[in-house]
Amino acid sequence: MSKERRNSSGEPPGKLVSSKLAFLEALFGCARRSEVARLGADWIMRRTRARHVVVALVEDGADGRARLVGRSTRGSGASLLPSLSVDLDDRGHPLVRALRAPRSIALPAKTRDAIGLPPDGERYAAHALRSPGHAAGIGVVVVGVESPVPKRTGTEKATPSRDVRWALAMLGRRLEELGPHRGAPLAERGRSVEAKRSPDVAPREAPRSAEGIEESYGRLQLELVQQNERLQRQAVELEAASAAKSQFLANMSHEFRTPLNAILGYTSMMLQGVSGPFSPHVVRQLGRIDSNGKHLLTIIDDVLDIARIEAGKVPLERSSFSPAELVEEVLAELAPLVTRSKLSVSTEIGEGVPPLRTDRAKTKQIVMNLVSNAIKFTPSGSVVVSVSVGAPADGAKAARVTSIAVTDTGIGIAEADRSRVFEAFRQVDNSSTRPYGGTGLGLAICRRLAHALGGDIRLESEVGRGSTFTLVMPRRPLRNVRRRRASKAKGLAR
Amino acid sequence: MTKKPALVDEHAPLILVVDDFEDNRSMYVEYLQFHGFRVAEAVNGEEAVERASSLMPLAVVMDLSLPVMDGWEATRRIKADARTKDIRVLALSGHAESAHEKRALEAGCDDFLAKPCLPQDLLAKLREHLDPKLSSAAVTGAPGLDSVAKRRRNGKP
Numbered sequence: 001m002s003k004e005r006r007n008s009s010g011e012p013p014g015k016l017v018s019s020k021l022a023f024l025e026a027l028f029g030c031a032r033r034s035e036v037a038r039l040g041a042d043w044i045m046r047r048t049r050a051r052h053v054v055v056a057l058v059e060d061g062a063d064g065r066a067r068l069v070g071r072s073t074r075g076s077g078a079s080l081l082p083s084l085s086v087d088l089d090d091r092g093h094p095l096v097r098a099l100r101a102p103r104s105i106a107l108p109a110k111t112r113d114a115i116g117l118p119p120d121g122e123r124y125a126a127h128a129l130r131s132p133g134h135a136a137g138i139g140v141v142v143v144g145v146e147s148p149v150p151k152r153t154g155t156e157k158a159t160p161s162r163d164v165r166w167a168l169a170m171l172g173r174r175l176e177e178l179g180p181h182r183g184a185p186l187a188e189r190g191r192s193v194e195a196k197r198s199p200d201v202a203p204r205e206a207p208r209s210a211e212g213i214e215e216s217y218g219r220l221q222l223e224l225v226q227q228n229e230r231l232q233r234q235a236v237e238l239e240a241a242s243a244a245k246s247q248f249l250a251n252m253s254h255e256f257r258t259p260l261n262a263i264l265g266y267t268s269m270m271l272q273g274v275s276g277p278f279s280p281h282v283v284r285q286l287g288r289i290d291s292n293g294k295h296l297l298t299i300i301d302d303v304l305d306i307a308r309i310e311a312g313k314v315p316l317e318r319s320s321f322s323p324a325e326l327v328e329e330v331l332a333e334l335a336p337l338v339t340r341s342k343l344s345v346s347t348e349i350g351e352g353v354p355p356l357r358t359d360r361a362k363t364k365q366i367v368m369n370l371v372s373n374a375i376k377f378t379p380s381g382s383v384v385v386s387v388s389v390g391a392p393a394d395g396a397k398a399a400r401v402t403s404i405a406v407t408d409t410g411i412g413i414a415e416a417d418r419s420r421v422f423e424a425f426r427q428v429d430n431s432s433t434r435p436y437g438g439t440g441l442g443l444a445i446c447r448r449l450a451h452a453l454g455g456d457i458r459l460e461s462e463v464g465r466g467s468t469f470t471l472v473m474p475r476r477p478l479r480n481v482r483r484r485r486a487s488k489a490k491g492l493a494r
Numbered sequence: 495m496t497k498k499p500a501l502v503d504e505h506a507p508l509i510l511v512v513d514d515f516e517d518n519r520s521m522y523v524e525y526l527q528f529h530g531f532r533v534a535e536a537v538n539g540e541e542a543v544e545r546a547s548s549l550m551p552l553a554v555v556m557d558l559s560l561p562v563m564d565g566w567e568a569t570r571r572i573k574a575d576a577r578t579k580d581i582r583v584l585a586l587s588g589h590a591e592s593a594h595e596k597r598a599l600e601a602g603c604d605d606f607l608a609k610p611c612l613p614q615d616l617l618a619k620l621r622e623h624l625d626p627k628l629s630s631a632a633v634t635g636a637p638g639l640d641s642v643a644k645r646r647r648n649g650k651p
Contacts, residue, residue: 253589254588257588257590257609258518258588261611262518263610265518265525265611266517268614269521269524274528315592
């Protein structure tokens with residue numbers, strides 16, 4: 001074995017390739033089975049430096065019975081071995097076993113003697129010849145290599161080298177092409193015919209002539225056309241799926257709102273006394289229906305928001321606006337909440353903050369959420385909203401972004417929970433959802449929106465001390481940033 | 495408590511409420527009647543166009559997703575008819591997307607309200623749109639809305 005391997009890799013790869021090409025040329029240019037068998041035997045003999053190679057092919061005998069008939073052997077010559085003819089029904093015969101074996105087997109000494117091979121320091125391994133997609137062998141190749149004769153003459157494994165495996169495969173393919181492999185039992189024949197007809201398992205043949213090359217070129221072209229069609233169909237399907245998804249979201253929204261409209265509307269009417277006065281107890285109960293109905297509506301809106309953002313169905317409208325003004329606007333709208341909270345809420349507007357060019361409404365939604373969150377989770381102390389150029393810990397890139405940071409002196413968020421707060425339906429302590437209110441979707445929406453706008457939300461926090469949520473926004477839309485960078489690079493080159 | 499015809503002043507301003515979902519339609523009808531309006535109903539766009547033309551309401555509260563003929567088309571027809579084009583049409587839709595609002599305004603709706611819309615919010619919007627018309631109605635002898643509502647709240651006809 002090891003000798004075989006050394007032999008086959010002992011020469012430069014270029015020479016091996018040309019040797020293989022020459023072999024293929026000869027093999028596919030030859031139309032007679034016996035000639036093909038001889039070529040195969042010669043090539044294997046050269047590659048393995050074997051002194052004896054026997055190719056025995058399955059043939060129909062005169063009596064109609066299949067036999068393994070030896071075709072070529074011994075040294076470099078092509079001397080026929082008329083004595084070798086093994087009945088396929090003789091299933092105990094090592095050559096018949098080799099024909100059906102999934103792997104190569106070593107031949108026992110008595111078989112070697114029976115087929116007239118000399119015992120002069122050679123080991124004989126039998127390899128089945130198969131063509132792709134066929135279970136049954138169409139012949140057996142016996143290769144004798146120089147090595148000490150093993151004491152045990154059982155059916156030990158005899159793995160051929162890669163080159164021999166390749167040669168066996170090519171030989172099998174060519175032999176299969178040249179004639180029906182008549183010797184196989186009927187059941188196996190049926191299978192092999194079927195396998196040959198089915199395009200999925202049809203072997204890809206190496207082109208053997210200009211015609212062959214043209215044929216395989218045509219086949220590849222056809223494959224390409226079919227693949228293109230498949231891709232086009234897939235693109236259309238994906239588009240349809242995306243359209244169906246947004247249609248589904250729109251329908252969902254409508255289907256939720258219609259019954260909620262009646263629930264909230266009637267409850268509100270009853271609370272207003274349109275249907276006559278109720279006892280304070282009933283009014284309290286109606287109040288609960290009302291607040292839970294409204295909460296449900298908020299959840300539905302939030303869930304649909306997330307779904308829309310994730311489906312890429314949020315239209316963005318770009319405009320230029322002052323981040324400081326936006327912050328003031330948010331605080332004005334949250335004034336009732338601020339008053340109720342008894343917190344000190346203030347702003348710090350940095351110098352020279354340029355206008356933002358992005359979707360104003362979405363930016364406002366994010367800031368609104370961050371500020372109302374800060375107020376909600378801060379029992380006492382202060383909330384500071386600051387607007388500045390640059391971002392925390394961003395070095396060189398900092399100058400190209402604007403930060404809106406919301407710092408509170410609230411309950412804070414533990415390290416382990418910091419990434420979880422941006423997940424949907426998460427408030428750090430699930431049990432705290434009720435006292436703090438809200439759907440737990442606010443931050444999930446904020447971060448997704450920030451990403452959609454080309455920005456991000458960062459979080460720094462210390463439990464018991466407070467948290468800072470920072471919305472970091474590119475000052476210009478992404479495309480413009482790229483253009484500016486390019487012109488800068490040009491300037492440097494000059 | 496709110497039996498319709500007996501309490502409704504025949505000179506009170508008329509509103510046409512169009513919605514195919516009865517629960518929502520009845521809710522607005524009941525609420526608007528409570529606040530002194532006369533109310534007519536329609537369950538699809540075709541009926542809406544027909545009633546708008548035959549009853550000449552001051553305003554139409556128009557759902558958009560409707561069977562037979564949708565609210566956009568019904569609005570277009572109401573606004574295309576010289577006789578009915580001055581009737582205020584308030585779109586009231588469960589489709590909260592801005593695209594729907596845009597389409598509604600393009601069809602000629604005077605305003606857009608998204609469901610869920612509390613009845614008092616609808617009333618406020620109606621008052622906003624109808625104020626000038628209501629005062630002109632008052633000149634011709636129809637009682638003001640507030641006086642009707644006040645009487646009804648006191649249990650008087």
